[in-house]
Amino acid sequence: MPINKQSLKEDGFTGFRTLAALDINRIPQRTGIFAVLQPAGYEPRFLPKSTAGVFKKKDPSVPEPALTAEWVDGADVVYLGKAGAGSKGNRGLRRQIQEFIDFGKGKPPGHWDGRLVWQLADPGSLLIAWKELPAEAVNEAEAGYHARFRDDYGRLPFANLVQARVKGK
16 A cells, blocks of 8 residues: 555554644654645745755755646655754754755754655645654654655655665665
């Protein structure tokens, strides 16, 4: 079964809230993975300039032909990310997703994974879902979902520009 809203629910993802209506305090603080999905009937429109924050003095904006080339027709999932524990053990889904959303509001990020999401004309209508996992399972789960998506669609989700890999494998 391809990775979509239904298969993610069956795999234990919860949430499925729009980014605009998301209550960050309802997101668990534990480690895990998360997915950004397009709602039913979504038609992508691209902004000429990203709303995302500048990273290391680099503008996250991408020309429209590049955005169009990255878009995966027929896929529900637009981005798959992870939320590890961090070096001090104080990270997790809530903090990672909050930073992801803040990035889209123009705040400088610590990284710019998923930056293409913030060049969509209506990112607030996108859905976000998450799955809690033990810290030691996060990297392998993210890599597995990337691989499954690539098997289904021949490429990574729209805003995933780098294939996640598990070290040592």
